[in-house]
Amino acid sequence: MEKIYDVIIIGGGPAGLSAGLYAARAKMEALIIEKGKTGGQIITTNEVVNVPCSVRETTGPAIIERLVEQVETFGTTIVKDNVKEVELEGNIKVVYGMNEVYKAKTIILANGAKPRLLGVPGEGKLTGKGVSYCATCDGDFFTDLEIYVVGGGDSAVEEAMFLTKFAKKVTILCRESALTCAKSIADKVFNHKGVEIIFNTEIREILGNGIVESMIIKNNQTGEETVINADEEDGTFGIFVFIGFIPQTELIKDKVELQYGYIVTDVDMRTNVAGVFAAGDVRVKSLRQVVTAISDGAIAAVQAEKYIESLEDSEEVIQAV
Numbered sequence: 001m002e003k004i005y006d007v008i009i010i011g012g013g014p015a016g017l018s019a020g021l022y023a024a025r026a027k028m029e030a031l032i033i034e035k036g037k038t039g040g041q042i043i044t045t046n047e048v049v050n051v052p053c054s055v056r057e058t059t060g061p062a063i064i065e066r067l068v069e070q071v072e073t074f075g076t077t078i079v080k081d082n083v084k085e086v087e088l089e090g091n092i093k094v095v096y097g098m099n100e101v102y103k104a105k106t107i108i109l110a111n112g113a114k115p116r117l118l119g120v121p122g123e124g125k126l127t128g129k130g131v132s133y134c135a136t137c138d139g140d141f142f143t144d145l146e147i148y149v150v151g152g153g154d155s156a157v158e159e160a161m162f163l164t165k166f167a168k169k170v171t172i173l174c175r176e177s178a179l180t181c182a183k184s185i186a187d188k189v190f191n192h193k194g195v196e197i198i199f200n201t202e203i204r205e206i207l208g209n210g211i212v213e214s215m216i217i218k219n220n221q222t223g224e225e226t227v228i229n230a231d232e233e234d235g236t237f238g239i240f241v242f243i244g245f246i247p248q249t250e251l252i253k254d255k256v257e258l259q260y261g262y263i264v265t266d267v268d269m270r271t272n273v274a275g276v277f278a279a280g281d282v283r284v285k286s287l288r289q290v291v292t293a294i295s296d297g298a299i300a301a302v303q304a305e306k307y308i309e310s311l312e313d314s315e316e317v318i319q320a321v
């Protein structure tokens with residue numbers, strides 16, 4: 001007989017794994033579908049200090065290893081597949097993976113998001129070794145060092161001001177000739193003593209042997225290239241890139257309500273489609289972190305269970321009539 005899961009969770013990052021855990025604890029038949037390495041963005045970092053109740057300092061892979069063990073122990077299956085299409089209307093939802101077609105009564109979208117990369121030589125190799133995309137996560141590692149922030153929009157400028165709490169100096173490298181953030185934020189940063197702004201400037205290459213040691217920047221008006229070396233005493237500096245995030249919502253872009261590409265939910269993680277929930281970085285929210293992704297996943301799973309109960313109740317009413 002055709003298998004119909006109670007819930008299919010698309011994405012095996014912290015949000016999806018947490019949803020899988022809560023679904024299993026509620027005795028739901030749950031399936032997590034992950035297209036890549038299970039764990040999502042956090043497995044790309046080896047220094048995590050802000051996940052409550054994990055040991056004081058740990059790594060992304062270590063957190064995920066424990067979470068996966070917990071999820072599988074409770075009975076949720078994780079499969080490797082790349083979801084290419086979904087049918088979300090009706091009481092039975094259909095998920096088309098590259099390898100298989102899956103069906104479920106509810107769906108939790110936990111596809112996550114990705115930081116937009118600079119795409120310059122050295123960036124990939126030095127990510128987590130001086131190059132960062134998250135001030136909340138990594139600011140503290142650059143205490144008393146110099147930090148360069150890339151970007152000129154709201155988040156770049158706000159994060160630059162936040163990073164002055166740690167850095168001895170923060171320099172914003174802005175590609176345009178003016179900041180593109182809101183005027184109120186621009187006014188604040190122009191009056192901020194700890195932040196310098198260099199306009200019309202882009203990073204061309206990041207260099208270092210296991211850690212960021214220097215970079216080449218280019219003035220896009222004059223073409224002049226300059227090498228920035230780490231202060232001799234420090235040996236390194238931070239490069240924080242805030243040029244946007246890319247929500248992984250291509251799959252559902254015409255199927256659930258989105259705002260700037262992110263899924264709109266209510267506080268119970270419900271989307272505008274009955275039986276479809278969203279959790280984690282993929283949804284509209286103010287803080288994209290492991291702790292909030294895990295929390296969203298738990299709420300989404302509990303609400304998915306309640307939704308199935310309400311469907312069953314209404315079927316009983318129809319049968320009784």
Ligand SMILES: Cc1cc2nc3c(=O)[nH]c(=O)nc-3n(C[C@H](O)[C@H](O)[C@H](O)COP(=O)(O)OP(=O)(O)OC[C@H]3O[C@@H](n4cnc5c(N)ncnc54)[C@H](O)[C@@H]3O)c2cc1C
Pocket residue numbers: 010011012013014015016033034035036037038039040041042043044045047048049050051081082083084110111112113114115128133134137138248251279280281282288289290291293
């Ligand atoms: C370098 C870096 C360092 C970070 N450091 C910290 C930190 O120290 N502390 C902290 O709290 N947060 C940190 N974060 C943020 C944190 O990783 C994210 O907030 C968190 O991972 C979000 O979890 P998520 O499950 O919502 O999404 P993601 O982690 O993005 O996971 C989504 C998953 O869905 C999968 N997926 C997407 N589309 C499909 C599809 N069509 N089919 C199947 N699978 C799909 C993806 O492959 C991915 O594995 C960091 C992020 C980065 C990039």
